[in-house]
Amino acid sequence: MILNTQENRELLVDTLCQTFGITKAKIMSKSREREPVMARAVGYKIAKEKFGMTLREISAIFPTGKNTMRHHTTIIHSLQSLNDLASVGDELVIGMTNEVLRRLDQTAKKGVRVIIEVHPDNLVLLGARLDKWGYEYEVIEDGVTLKIQNNG
Numbered sequence: 454m455i456l457n458t459q460e461n462r463e464l465l466v467d468t469l470c471q472t473f474g475i476t477k478a479k480i481m482s483k484s485r486e487r488e489p490v491m492a493r494a495v496g497y498k499i500a501k502e503k504f505g506m507t508l509r510e511i512s513a514i515f516p517t518g519k520n521t522m523r524h525h526t527t528i529i530h531s532l533q534s535l536n537d538l539a540s541v542g543d544e545l546v547i548g549m550t551n552e553v554l555r556r557l558d559q560t561a562k563k564g565v566r567v568i569i570e571v572h573p574d575n576l577v578l579l580g581a582r583l584d585k586w587g588y589e590y591e592v593i594e595d596g597v598t599l600k601i602q603n604n605g
Contacts, residue, residue: 461504462514468556469496472549483517494531495550499557501532 470477473492480489480496493515500506500514508525516522538546571579576592583590 462500464557464560465496465499465504465553466514468553468560469493472553472556481515481517490531491546491549494535495546495553497528497531498535498550499553503554503557 466477466480469475469492470480473480473488475488475492480492482489484490496515497511500511501508506514508528509522511528512522512525535546535550539550580590580592
């Protein structure tokens with residue numbers, strides 16, 4: 454579940470909403486209530502550490518309105534605050550982060566299908582790597598997009 458795809462980004466937001474018991478509208482809002490703030494911070498952390506996303510990419514997952522992204526300093530501040538709480542052993546922060554990761558891993562083990570857009574020149578190399586790693590895949594849309602299914 455490390456692939457940075459649109460499907461996985463949506464899955465992250467859905468999992469955060471389920472874990473924290475909030476709506477998608479609430480997590481995307483500018484609310485400073487504890488649950489949406491904590492959910493966004495955990496989402497930022499997972500997006501950065503597990504999906505390898507940049508601050509700009511992370512801000513695009515959690516827009517504050519139509520065509521409005523969160524400022525990168527907001528994300529930096531949230532990550533620092535979350536890490537500070539985790540470093541002093543805040544059980545809620547650690548527990549909620551682990552719960553979101555557990556749910557994402559459970560979903561991945563069920564065989565989530567993801568789509569990877571690939572430049573045609575890299576298609577053969579990617580296919581060889583997917584074969585090596587034990588993934589089944591099919592080439593769709595003129596050979597630039599792959600669907601993969603983890604059977605592990």
